[in-house]
Amino acid sequence: MTKMAGLQPQHFLWEVKDRIATVRLNRPDRKNPLTFDSYAELRDTFRALVYADDVDVVIFASNGGNFCSGGDVHDIIGPLVGMDMKALLAFTRMTGDLVKAMIGCGKPIISAVDGVCVGAGAIVAMASDLRLATPEAKCAFLFTRVGLAGCDMGACAMLPRIVGQGRAAELLYTGRVLNADEGERWGFWNALHAPEALEAEAWKLASRIAAGPTFAHGMTKTQLNQEWNMGLEQAIEAEAQAQAICMQTRDFERAYHAFVAKEKPVFQGD
Numbered sequence: 001m002t003k004m005a006g007l008q009p010q011h012f013l014w015e016v017k018d019r020i021a022t023v024r025l026n027r028p029d030r031k032n033p034l035t036f037d038s039y040a041e042l043r044d045t046f047r048a049l050v051y052a053d054d055v056d057v058v059i060f061a062s063n064g065g066n067f068c069s070g071g072d073v074h075d076i077i078g079p080l081v082g083m084d085m086k087a088l089l090a091f092t093r094m095t096g097d098l099v100k101a102m103i104g105c106g107k108p109i110i111s112a113v114d115g116v117c118v119g120a121g122a123i124v125a126m127a128s129d130l131r132l133a134t135p136e137a138k139c140a141f142l143f144t145r146v147g148l149a150g151c152d153m154g155a156c157a158m159l160p161r162i163v164g165q166g167r168a169a170e171l172l173y174t175g176r177v178l179n180a181d182e183g184e185r186w187g188f189w190n191a192l193h194a195p196e197a198l199e200a201e202a203w204k205l206a207s208r209i210a211a212g213p214t215f216a217h218g219m220t221k222t223q224l225n226q227e228w229n230m231g232l233e234q235a236i237e238a239e240a241q242a243q244a245i246c247m248q249t250r251d252f253e254r255a256y257h258a259f260v261a262k263e264k265p266v267f268q269g270d
Contacts, residue, residue: 001053009045011038013063019056020206021049021107028064031116033072036079039095039120046101056214056269057206058107060128061199062114070119070142077146092152095120099154102127103225106218108209112202113137114195118177123153126162126188129221132202133189135180142175150175161228163188213251214269 005016013024023042025032034042049055071077080088102109102124111128118140125131125139133139141159143152150156150172159168163186171178183189193201209217219242227235246252251267258265 002048002051003054004045004048004052005054007045009041011035011041014045016055018207019054019210020059020203021055021057022059022061024061024063025068026063028066030072031066031069032063032121033069033075034120035072035075036091039098043094043098043101046098046105049105049107052107055107056210056217058105058109059199059202059206060109060111060124061202062112065136065195066115067111067113067117067137068119068121068124069116070121096153099123099127099158106221108206108217108221110202110206112198113139113189114198118142120153123155126155126158127153129224130190130205131188132191132193132198132205133180133183134195134198135192136195137180137183137189137192139178139183139188140175141171144173145175157228162186211267213246213249213255213267215249215251216246219246 004021007014007016011026013022013026015022023045025034025038027033049058080091083091108130109128110130110132111125113125113131113133115134115136116138117125117133118138119142122139122141141150141152141155143150143155155172156168159172162168163171167186170176178186178188180189180192184192191201223235223239223242227238230238250270251265254267255265
């Protein structure tokens with residue numbers, strides 16, 4: 001296992017406090033676009049989180065009133081126009097690897113979205129486990145607006161599972177903005193909060209999760225994602241095995257003794 005509190009990334013901001021990591025892109029003057037370098041560094045960071053023993057929850061936060069404006073027009077889209085197929089495929093696989101790393105990091109991820117959340121920024125929010133937003137949040141999967149398919153970074157697989165097939169199809173074909181109220185009704189946003197309260201609410205939710213049985217939370221995240229590809233009988237068996245593993249943890253024993261003593265359990269993640 002490794003420690004990640006001291007991580008000093010070059011292409012985004014990173015802070016760990018009380019076992020909660022906060023990530024935020026750091027180009028607020030341009031609404032926090034992604035670049036080749038920030039894609040790769042984020043991918044590598046989420047991959048490393050699998051082995052981190054000082055982080056239990058991740059908050060992907062906004063910065064300067066915006067979440068992420070997607071791939072940078074000058075730093076990414078311009079160079080892509082001149083690439084050959086081999087280089088293009090290497091890039092699209094790298095962007096998909098960020099989503100895979102978020103799914104596979106073993107830690108619940110909360111996106112706290114204010115302002116612009118479009119393109120790859122919308123994908124980052126989609127790939128998070130929980131999504132909070134402000135009434136000013138504007139989310140759009142706008143790939144068709146630049147002549148690309150809506151099937152980017154897993155959107156055609158994941159978005160229908162969140163908002164439903166028909167609604168996902170509309171968003172991916174049109175690239176239109178999903179406003180905050182509509183997004184909450186559709187289940188894309190878990191909750192809406194005022195801009196000044198957004199990060200405090202994200203922190204409150206993250207703290208509640210971090211205070212729980214974190215080993216078991218990692219198991220829940222694994223099952224939520226792996227069971228997409230299972231039939232019902234296989235899913236029930238997978239959950240039986242996962243739960244039996246959790247029953248061997250000390251947190252399970254702690255919860256039992258706390259219940260008997262009529263106390264609140266204090267989980268320690270083992």
